[in-house]
Amino acid sequence: MPHVVSGDARIYWRSDGDENLPPLVLGNSIGTDFAVWDDVLPRLMRHFRVIRFDARGHGASDAPAGDYTLEQLGNDLDAVATAAGAESFDYAGVSLGGMVGMWYGINKPGRLRRLVLCNTSCQMDPKAWQTRIDTVRANGMQSIVDMAMGRFFTPEYVERNGIPYQRVRTTFLQTSATGYTGCCAAIRDMQVADDLHRITVPTLVVTGERDVSTPPAAGEFIAGRIPGATTRMLPAAHIAASEVPLQFCDTLIEFLTDPPVETEQDRYDYGMARRRQVLSPAYVDARNASITPFNRRFQAFITRYAWGEVWTSSRFEDTTRRIAVLSMMLALGRWEEFEMHVAAALRAGIEPAVIEETLVQAAIYAGVPAANTGFHLAGKVIEKHKQG
Known part of the structure; x- marks a missing residue:
């Protein structure tokens, strides 16, 4: 000591x-x-x-x-x-x-x-x-x-x-x-x-x-x-x-602390750094490569506010925020986002047992059919993660 x-x-x-x-x-x-x-x-x-x-x-x-x-x-x-x-x-x-x-x-x-x-x-x-x-x-x-x-x-x-x-x-x-x-x-x-x-x-x-x-x-x-x-x-x-x-x-x-954001560009940069931290640089780079003139403004909006405000708040620990997102995506049936956040959680070192516990609780509050689909999709993502 x-x-x-x-x-x-x-x-x-x-x-x-x-x-x-x-x-x-x-x-x-x-x-x-x-x-x-x-x-x-x-x-x-x-x-x-x-x-x-x-x-x-x-x-x-x-x-x-x-x-x-x-x-x-x-x-x-x-x-x-x-x-x-x-x-x-x-x-x-x-x-x-x-x-x-x-x-x-x-x-x-x-x-x-x-x-x-x-x-x-x-x-x-x-x-x-x-x-x-x-x-x-x-x-x-x-x-x-x-x-x-x-x-x-x-x-x-x-x-x-x-x-x-x-x-x-x-x-x-x-x-x-x-x-x-x-x-x-x-x-x-x-x-x-x-x-x-x-x-x-x-x-x-x-x-x-x-x-x-x-x-x-x-x-x-x-x-x-x-x-x-x-x-x-x-x-x-x-x-x-x-x-x-x-x-x-x-x-x-x-x-x-000094405010990290003074301009909209600051908010975008702050959000992009946080997005890369949460989802992994490789994933974010791949998504950014698919941006088109049609969706560019929408993607910038998401980066500024979903990532530059919500995910950068330290009020929730990352694990808590991931659990909340997984629960909401399951309850709403947003399965593409659900799978993306399961994969991101695993890359960040979240144990599969945490995901399991989230889905068991979701079975009570969001329904067994939704949880059943969640277990099926999360199980596939977990196996893929194990295989590298």
């Missing part, structure tokens, strides 16, 4: 995605590790090289005894960015990670491009955090887990008890009490409010309309003191990346 030494601690980090994409560093909240970003990682990797790390005292990072400071945590972030080779980077941090982002933006702005502060505050009640420190030191993480989960998430999300929730709860219980209380001390002693005006990079402050830990007013306070900062409120509690991952990603991507 990659670690970087920062002061008196080894900080665990990892990088995921294409190294040619812009680097985005993510900072976790207190009581979580970098897996708190798992629900949004696949989509973010479509746009960024994602660098995650476990805050000091959490996950696989060291948990030295004693109180930590925001300066230490900010230096940990700097050490991770250096180890990852990110000379400049965007940063998004939630809760404690947002506090680290504020410190970093104030004290080490030279490497930051843009800053996203999620569900965080620049000033909190020191007595409340000292009480939490005393409770955990006396009784362990189990003594506050239900309180913490009730602040992390809405009651409905907790009641659903889904796998993402279970993962966050388990991580909280496994967090070092020494590391947790060390970070509590950093929050207790935080002093950044008076210096927020020194943050000069473009900044977005994300709040949760049902966040009781750092309510929307805390985010508005921060945004009001950072020149040019903007705000966005999401329908979630404290850990929005788990509770509303699609809206959370929409928000980050919109703020952190």
